[in-house]
Amino acid sequence: MHLLKFDPQIAKAIQNEIKRSNSGLEMIASENYVSEAVLEALGSPLTNKYAEGYPSRRYYGGNEFVDVCENLAIERAKKLFSATSIIRRGLHANVQPHAGAQANTAAYFALLNPGDKVLAMSLAHGGHLTHGSPVNFSGQLYDFVHYGVSKKTMKIDMDEVRRIALAEKPRLIVAGYTAYPWKIDFAAFKKIADEVGAYFMVDMAHIAGLVAAGVHPDPMPFADVVTSTTHKTLRGPRGAMILCKKNLAEKIDKAVFPGIQGGPMEHCIAAKAVCFKEAMSASFVKYQKLVVKNAKKLAETLVLGGLEVIGTENHLLLVDLTKLGISGKPAEKVLESVGIYVNKNMLPFDTRSPFDPSGLRIGTPALTTRGFKEKEMEIVGNLIVKVLKNSRDEKTLKSAKKEVEKLTKTYSLYPKLEYA
Ligand code: DSN
Numbered sequence: 001m002h003l004l005k006f007d008p009q010i011a012k013a014i015q016n017e018i019k020r021s022n023s024g025l026e027m028i029a030s031e032n033y034v035s036e037a038v039l040e041a042l043g044s045p046l047t048n049k050y051a052e053g054y055p056s057r058r059y060y061g062g063n064e065f066v067d068v069c070e071n072l073a074i075e076r077a078k079k080l081f082s083a084t085s086i087i088r089r090g091l092h093a094n095v096q097p098h099a100g101a102q103a104n105t106a107a108y109f110a111l112l113n114p115g116d117k118v119l120a121m122s123l124a125h126g127g128h129l130t131h132g133s134p135v136n137f138s139g140q141l142y143d144f145v146h147y148g149v150s151k152k153t154m155k156i157d158m159d160e161v162r163r164i165a166l167a168e169k170p171r172l173i174v175a176g177y178t179a180y181p182w183k184i185d186f187a188a189f190k191k192i193a194d195e196v197g198a199y200f201m202v203d204m205a206h207i208a209g210l211v212a213a214g215v216h217p218d219p220m221p222f223a224d225v226v227t228s229t230t231h232k233t234l235r236g237p238r239g240a241m242i243l244c245k246k247n248l249a250e251k252i253d254k255a256v257f258p259g260i261q262g263g264p265m266e267h268c269i270a271a272k273a274v275c276f277k278e279a280m281s282a283s284f285v286k287y288q289k290l291v292v293k294n295a296k297k298l299a300e301t302l303v304l305g306g307l308e309v310i311g312t313e314n315h316l317l318l319v320d321l322t323k324l325g326i327s328g329k330p331a332e333k334v335l336e337s338v339g340i341y342v343n344k345n346m347l348p349f350d351t352r353s354p355f356d357p358s359g360l361r362i363g364t365p366a367l368t369t370r371g372f373k374e375k376e377m378e379i380v381g382n383l384i385v386k387v388l389k390n391s392r393d394e395k396t397l398k399s400a401k402k403e404v405e406k407l408t409k410t411y412s413l414y415p416k417l418e419y420a
Contacts, residue, residue, distance in 0.1 A: 024340065106242060208233055305384075307388070
C-alpha cells in the first residue's frame with residue numbers, strides 16, 4: 001500500500017506488468033518467474049547495507065547479518081553445483097557479480113591480460129556479446145577468435161574447435177551459449193584446452209538450472225571457471241555468480257571486488273541463497289525434467305505444423321522461418337500481438353540482419369514454472385503455427401488471442417501481490 005499511496009504511477013506500471021505477465025505466454029528462453037520467497041528477499045531492507053569486501057572481511061561495520069546471508073549463498077551454491085563431495089571440497093563460489101556480463105568480465109580480468117587470445121563461439125552461432133563481440137568490451141580488450149556450428153549438423157564440431165585451438169593457441173577457451181539448443185560436451189572442450197595449455201571457462205547462464213538438476217552434463221568437473229546468471233533456468237533473482245577451482249579463488253574474488261565492482265547487492269545475494277535452496281529440492285529436479293520434455297513436445301508440434309526447428313536437447317529451440325515467408329521481426333511482433341512472447345534470433349549462417357533475422361528463439365522455462373505440461377505445450381505449439389501461418393488474418397489473430405487468454409486463466413501468477 002505504501003507504493004500505491006506515494007507513487008501511483010510506478011504502482012500502476014508494476015500492476016500492469018503483473019497483468020501483462022498473467023495474461024500472456026512467456027516463451028523468451030532466458031526468462032522465468034521467481035517465487036514469492038525470492039521476491040520477499042529482493043524487497044528486503046538488506047538493500048540498505050554497504051558491504052564492500054567479503055564475509056568477515058568488510059570495509060564497513062554492521063555486516064553481521066549480511067554475512068549470514070552471503071555465507072549461506074556461497075555454501076548453497078557450492079553444494080548445489082557439486083555432484084560429488086570431492087568437487088565440493090575443491091570448489092569456490094563468488095555470489096557478488098551483479099549480472100552475467102559482470103561475471104564474465106571478472107573471469108576474464110582474473111585469467112587474462114589485455115590482448116590475450118580467447119577462443120569462443122561466435123555471436124551469430126549462439127554465443128554471447130561478452131564472448132568477444134567487437135561492439136562489446138570483450139572484443140575490444142582481448143583478441144577473440146571464434147568457432148561456430150557445422151552447417152550440416154547445426155552442432156559444434158569438436159574437430160573444428162580443436163583445429164582452431166591448435167592453430168591459434170588461445171590462453172582461454174569459452175563454452176556456454178545463449179542460443180544453442182543442444183547439449184555441450186564439456187569433457188571434449190577440456191581435453192582440447194589441456195592440449196593447447198589454455199584455461200577452460202564455461203558460461204552456463206542458460207542451462208544452470210538444468211545442470212543443477214542433473215538433466216544437462218555438468219561443467220564443474222572440467223572447467224577452471226564457471227560463470228552463470230541466477231535468473232534464467234535457475235529461476236532466481238536477476239544476478240550472477242562465479243564458481244571456480246580453489247587455486248583461482250583469490251584471483252576471482254579480487255577481480256570481482258575491488259577489480260570491477262563496488263558494494264555488492266546484499267538483498268539480491270540473499271535472494272540468490274533462497275533460489276539455491278529451492279533448487280536443491282526434489283520438485284526443482286522434476287521441474288527441470290519437465291522444462292526439457294516441454295521443449296521437445298513444443299518442437300515436435302511445430303515440426304508437425306510445418307515449421308523448421310533446430311534442436312532441441314535443452315530448454316530452448318530455434319525456429320527457421322525462411323520457408324514461411326516471414327522474417328523474425330514481424331514474427332515476434334505478431335506473436336506478441338496475441339500475447340505470446342518470444343524473441344527474434346539470428347540463425348547460424350543467417351544472411352539477414354540481427355534487427356530482422358530469419359529465426360525465432362523459443363524457450364519453455366517460464367511456462368513450465370507456470371504449470372504447463374506437454375498437453376498444454378501442444379496447444380501452445382499449434383497456436384504459434386496458426387499465428388505464424390496466418391499473420392495477416394485479423395480473425396485468426398483475434399481467436400488466437402482469446403485462446404491465449406483462456407490458457408493463462410488456469411495458471412495465475414502472483415495472486416497475492418497487490419500494488420494497486
Ligand atoms: N539476454 C540474455 C538472453 O536472452 O539469452 C543473454 O544475456
